[in-house]
Amino acid sequence: MEWLIIGLVFWGIGSFFGSQKKKPNNYPSYVSKSQLNIKKVDLSDIKLSEEQQQLFNKLENSAGNIFITGKAGTGKSILLQYFKQNSQKKLVVVAPTGVAALNVGGQTIHSLFRIPPAFIAKDSLMPPDNKTAILFKNIDAVVIDEISMVRADLMDAIDYRLRQSRSSNLPFGGAQIVMFGDLYQLPPIVSDPELHKYFADNHGGYYFFNAHVWNNSLPKIYELKHIFRQKDEVFKKILNDIRTKDLSEQVLSHLNSRSSVSIPVDGVVILATTNSSVSETNHNRLAQLDGKEYEYRAIISGNLEQSSFPTEEILHFKKGAQVMFLKNDKSKRWVNGTLGYVHSLSENEIKVSIDGIVFPVLQETWKKIKYYYDREKHSVEEEVVSSFTQFPLRLAWAITIHKSQGQTYGAVAVDMGSGAFAHGQTYVALSRCKRLEGLYLKREIAREDIIVDSTVINFMRNANIEL
DSSP: HHHHHHHHHHHHHHHHHHTTTTTOOOOOOTTTOOOOOOOOOOOGOOOHHHHHHHHHHHTOOOOSOOEESSSSSSSSHHHHHHHHHHSSOOEEEEEHHHHHHHHTTTTEHHTTTTOOSOOOOOOOOOOOHHHHHHHHHHEEEESSSSSSGGGGHHHHHHHHHHHHHHTTTTTGGGGGEHHHHHHHHOOOOOOHHHHHHHOOOOOTTSBGGSSSSHHOOOOOOEEEEOOOOOOOHHHHHHHHHHTTOOOOOOHHHHGGGGSSOOOSSOOOEEEEOOHHHHHHHHHHHHSSSSSSSSSEOOEEEOOOOGGGGGOOOOEEEETEEEEEEOOOOTTTTTTTTEEEEEEEOOOOOOOEEEEEEEEOOOOOEEEEEEEETTTTEEEEEEEEEEEEEEEEEEOEEEHHHHHHHOOOHHHHEEEEETOOSSHHHHHHHHHBBBGGGGGGSOOOOGGGOOOOHHHHHHHHHHHBBBO
């Protein structure tokens, strides 16, 4: 009898845990089969690799300017977040776009430095207000994320602002500048042909390293080398060759063999070049689902530009929709970039299945911050100036290549459409996938799709990379 009781107890425990992972009724059968998500590092509890720890020590114990680069998937974002959370320095974190600033928990460059968004002639900049000047006088370091997207005139404007506020003719007024990014990924936006001519004549190019302050600031360059995202050496070589546009016909042919493999109907993220293509795909796939469509409207406080919204102001979902999370969960059930399927919907809650396990999802708030210096505490503090409250989700049958930057997916279908149109675009798309077997191509990658700016190649070839 005792053995019977013990057996029933273990059977009950097993049934309980088994039921927690059971797929819900009327739920797509492919969910348990497709590897939607790759385990990601939880940024609330970061553990650095030896390479990252060495660089953190250099950041923490140096007052000189530093540029940290590395291929896709080498942990640049992890190191930045760790530095932000653990540094003893008084620092501010900025990014060139509103979305990037929200994601990194910082402020946009234009907002912090009071720089207009149009082309910048630094001599036309009015002096900052007293509160901003006090902040700039008291910071130790400025951390710039996505540095590859920062234009030369913006870097010179940052330099001018800091010299102005700190009453110093040293580069950046003597403040440390720490830059994170990969020049082989997305570049600055310079759409006006006249600006191209201006930058060529006055800077030699429009990248941040073409800024006049660059050569005077003597930044040290460090490169993270260990790739965490991909383990397959063959796939690594393909990506590295795409990155620098130095690939043989054999390598390109091996990559393009993925175009003959049928793309699964579900469990795959389509990466496309344009917003219109992404919107069309997501709209059509949502329309194909049966059931009621729910609408969720964001709550916005303060002055937040639409271009900075982390997700749509009005979300439209149905049961079964493929979605992506856009914010780390405090309970560590998902992170920014996790994929899932809508399990059920109500007016105030959305339940999402992640790899077969159902979780309730509540609204989250993104905060637009403004840095200021607290004289009593002798510290740099953050003030919330606006916020965006919405479910941390977006439809994710398709997303733009631009919005995929920094993410890792188990299965990716790359749709280059009518062709790549930006430096690094194809490399970013292909390098989101962890394995070659999880990569699908809607069409073959043409050599014309592999756009790499010779300015970047020459800079990196001649750069003095520190050991």
